[in-house]
Amino acid sequence: MAEHETGQVDTGAAEVYESLFVPALFGRFTEDVARLAVIGSTDDVLDVACGTGALTREVRARTSGRVVGVDLNPGMLAVAARRGGDIDYREADAQALPFSDAEFAVAVSQFGLMFLPDPVAGVKEMARVASRGAVAVWGDIGGSDGYAAMQELFRDELGDDAAASLDAPFAMGAVGLLEGIAADAGVDAEILAVAGTGRFDSIEQWVTTEVRGWTLGDDISSEQLAELVGAAQRRLAPFEVDDGCVFGMTARIATWSA
Numbered sequence: 001m002a003e004h005e006t007g008q009v010d011t012g013a014a015e016v017y018e019s020l021f022v023p024a025l026f027g028r029f030t031e032d033v034a035r036l037a038v039i040g041s042t043d044d045v046l047d048v049a050c051g052t053g054a055l056t057r058e059v060r061a062r063t064s065g066r067v068v069g070v071d072l073n074p075g076m077l078a079v080a081a082r083r084g085g086d087i088d089y090r091e092a093d094a095q096a097l098p099f100s101d102a103e104f105a106v107a108v109s110q111f112g113l114m115f116l117p118d119p120v121a122g123v124k125e126m127a128r129v130a131s132r133g134a135v136a137v138w139g140d141i142g143g144s145d146g147y148a149a150m151q152e153l154f155r156d157e158l159g160d161d162a163a164a165s166l167d168a169p170f171a172m173g174a175v176g177l178l179e180g181i182a183a184d185a186g187v188d189a190e191i192l193a194v195a196g197t198g199r200f201d202s203i204e205q206w207v208t209t210e211v212r213g214w215t216l217g218d219d220i221s222s223e224q225l226a227e228l229v230g231a232a233q234r235r236l237a238p239f240e241v242d243d244g245c246v247f248g249m250t251a252r253i254a255t256w257s258a
Helices: 011-024 030-036 054-060 074-082 119-129 145-158 160-164 177-184 203-212 222-235
Strands: 045-048 067-071 088-091 104-110 130-138 190-200 244-257
Touching: 011 074, 011 190, 011 203, 030 054, 030 104, 030 130, 030 190, 030 244, 045 054, 045 119, 054 067, 054 104, 067 074, 074 088, 104 119, 119 130, 119 177, 130 177, 145 160, 145 203, 145 222, 145 244, 177 190, 177 244, 190 203, 203 222, 203 244
Parallel strands: 045 067, 045 104, 067 088, 104 130
Antiparallel strands: 130 244, 190 244
16 A cells, blocks of 8 residues: 555654644544543543544543553654653554453544554454444545645646545545444444634645655655645635634544443
């Protein structure tokens, strides 16, 4: 699979991911996911495909119990571990979790399921190791006015392969896909769409983060990036506000209990 299909990045890109993507996108939905997971004050919780730990840290703030974050990407885990917070971070495959049945009260996962080769196996494993679960995926890319426009910009300026790099995060957004995965995993899930926004400090920051903090980092030269930013400042201007740029994002969240 291509890097953009698996979400694998090096530590440098993971640093960009944590410092820019998390406050702009991922961190803006952690409260919703944790709230819908109904985490008790003493629950042991597992965060699957935890990345740099945005959701894991939100979970830690809600329980005095054991909190574990697992991810297959060592670069992401290295950045997560540096943030501290009495969290046990481990490198592990979400499709074969190294934990006993019902070892946790709750298993959560935010914006990682779409990168698993077998997402059904991932949900089955979450349901095996915990009695309750919550999984969030992004809605369809067409439902984000900003990313739909960004993809067209990438296509025109960088080509089809670069544009395709934006498809993977939204791959499970179509209505029916998450429902089908949950059903195939034997989980009786409730699906809720949660509308929100993404926000960057500027068009330049948004575009630079997409290139340097995702899987295109090694393929785009500084000269190409400068040209792309110039084009973006013209074409993405409708998303500008007084203190940055804002666009719509929607998460689809599946929750279940045994």
